[in-house]
Amino acid sequence: MTSPLAQPLPLACGATISNRIGKSAMTEGLADSFDRPTKQHNQLYQTWSLGGTGVHITGNVMIDRRYLERAGNVVLEDDSEIDKFKHWARAGTVGGNHLWMQISHPGRQCPSLVNSQPLSPSDVQLKMLGSFSKPRALTQLEIEEIIQRYVNTASLAKQAGFTGVQVHCAHGYLISQFLSPKTNQRTDQWGGSLENRARFARLVVQAVRKAVGDDFPLSVKLNSADFQKGGFSLQDCVQVAAWLAQDGIDLLEISGGTYEQLSLMGVEATEVRESTRRREAYFLEYAKAIKASAKVPLMITGGFRSRAVMEQAISTGEIDMVGLARPLCTEPDVSRKLIEQNIDSIDDFETCLKIGDGFWGNNSPVPLIKTMNTVGQVSFYYQQIIRLAKGLPVNTKLKVFPLFWQHMLNDTCLNIRRKRAQRRYRT
Numbered sequence: 175m176t177s178p179l180a181q182p183l184p185l186a187c188g189a190t191i192s193n194r195i196g197k198s199a200m201t202e203g204l205a206d207s208f209d210r211p212t213k214q215h216n217q218l219y220q221t222w223s224l225g226g227t228g229v230h231i232t233g234n235v236m237i238d239r240r241y242l243e244r245a246g247n248v249v250l251e252d253d254s255e256i257d258k259f260k261h262w263a264r265a266g267t268v269g270g271n272h273l274w275m276q277i278s279h280p281g282r283q284c285p286s287l288v289n290s291q292p293l294s295p296s297d298v299q300l301k302m303l304g305s306f307s308k309p310r311a312l313t314q315l316e317i318e319e320i321i322q323r324y325v326n327t328a329s330l331a332k333q334a335g336f337t338g339v340q341v342h343c344a345h346g347y348l349i350s351q352f353l354s355p356k357t358n359q360r361t362d363q364w365g366g367s368l369e370n371r372a373r374f375a376r377l378v379v380q381a382v383r384k385a386v387g388d389d390f391p392l393s394v395k396l397n398s399a400d401f402q403k404g405g406f407s408l409q410d411c412v413q414v415a416a417w418l419a420q421d422g423i424d425l426l427e428i429s430g431g432t433y434e435q436l437s438l439m440g441v442e443a444t445e446v447r448e449s450t451r452r453r454e455a456y457f458l459e460y461a462k463a464i465k466a467s468a469k470v471p472l473m474i475t476g477g478f479r480s481r482a483v484m485e486q487a488i489s490t491g492e493i494d495m496v497g498l499a500r501p502l503c504t505e506p507d508v509s510r511k512l513i514e515q516n517i518d519s520i521d522d523f524e525t526c527l528k529i530g531d532g533f534w535g536n537n538s539p540v541p542l543i544k545t546m547n548t549v550g551q552v553s554f555y556y557q558q559i560i561r562l563a564k565g566l567p568v569n570t571k572l573k574v575f576p577l578f579w580q581h582m583l584n585d586t587c588l589n590i591r592r593k594r595a596q597r598r599y600r601t
């Protein structure tokens with residue numbers, strides 16, 4: 175019997191995704207000191223492209239080089255390096271799949287090492303150990319300018335040969351900051367009611383749609399909720415999803431959480447309970463409400479690890495696409511194996527990646543140890559991405575404690591190298 179994951183998915187824009195598995199965005203950290211894509215991007219995406227996934231969504235590409243999610247992000251602001259993007263797009267589509275560029279602005283989630291004066295709807299600082307400065311509230315003029323930047327980057331992505339774009343409205347980045355009443359405390363037309371908080375997201379999506387045309391795939395990644403008291407709620411999500419569907423998106427990807435509440439990785443996903451099936455796919459239980467309200471194909475991402483759960487979610491029509499991220503780092507061709515029914519489940523390394531148990535585990539009462547575990551776990555996947563990008567085999571034996579220190583060192587070096595190079599260029 176053929177897997178339901180093998181079915182093609184037609185989109186409203188006229189494009190078709192060849193099957194029901196999408197690679198969700200993962201920041202690569204592979205850009206050079208001038209924030210340009212490199213040969214490593216080409217190698218990585220070619221490997222992924224040959225792995226049988228229907229649509230690959232790139233790691234978040236920044237729309238403004240002054241504000242990054244991390245050093246090593248790619249920035250697309252103008253066409254001066256368009257050839258490098260064309261190479262990336264070509265390599266990432268050799269397998270006949272779609273390759274969509276995720277475009278984003280970090281807002282307050284911009285590390286101090288990148289910029290010590292980040293921007294946000296309001297001046298609400300991120301509550302995290304050390305490394306993020308208090309943001310300044312955006313002016314009306316700056317908000318309008320940022321909308322144009324999304325449009326510009328989306329148009330350039332199309333020009334470079336990417337087959338679609340995804341606007342990042344989730345995980346506590348700028349658009350998500352506008353959506354949440356915790357981070358958006360404005361009293362003008364951009365804050366207050368849900369209609370006002372969603373204005374920025376909607377104007378970005380409408381303007382991008384106008385610029386790329388009706389026949390170009392346009393997706394949004396949205397939080398089901400922030401899972402924080404007084405934050406963006408499931409009820410908000412259901413309404414915003416309906417509005418975005420009206421604004422002409424082709425695929426809605428649902429995730430959840432922010433840097434302060436890492437539900438996106440299944441960490442502290444307190445809302446996730448019920449059956450094992452529900453626990454495995456963190457946000458699947460919200461699909462019904464979102465689908466009832468937004469008439470648009472739905473991809474849910476986060477925690478899918480067994481073929482039976484994926485196939486059931488697709489065959490019952492609960493969702494239209496399964497989003498996978500971390501499994502693609504350790505098994506770049508996992509989609510083909512799932513679709514051809516050669517495997518029943520994917521290794522979930524994240525459940526055993528921690529410094530130790532008890533005091534040293536994920537729920538340590540010491541914030542520094544908790545942070546080391548979280549950073550070390552993400553770094554495990556960063557390292558697999560780097561290895562794939564260099565054409566090396568994955569190494570699943572890496573340990574969280576050394577990975578934490580390696581990441582801190584790498585990140586600091588990347589920031590210093592980038593700052594030096596760009597300063598030299600400017601003088």
Ligand SMILES: Cc1cc2nc3c(=O)[nH]c(=O)nc-3n(C[C@H](O)[C@H](O)[C@H](O)COP(=O)(O)O)c2cc1C
Nearest residue numbers: 198199200201233234438475476477498499500555
């Ligand atoms: C290394 C890494 C980098 C990520 N970078 C991004 C990103 O750039 N944009 C984004 O929307 N999500 C990002 N995510 C979140 C994933 O897209 C996904 O939502 C999350 O990992 C849960 O899916 P999974 O359980 O299949 O891994 C990242 C996750 C990981 C592990």
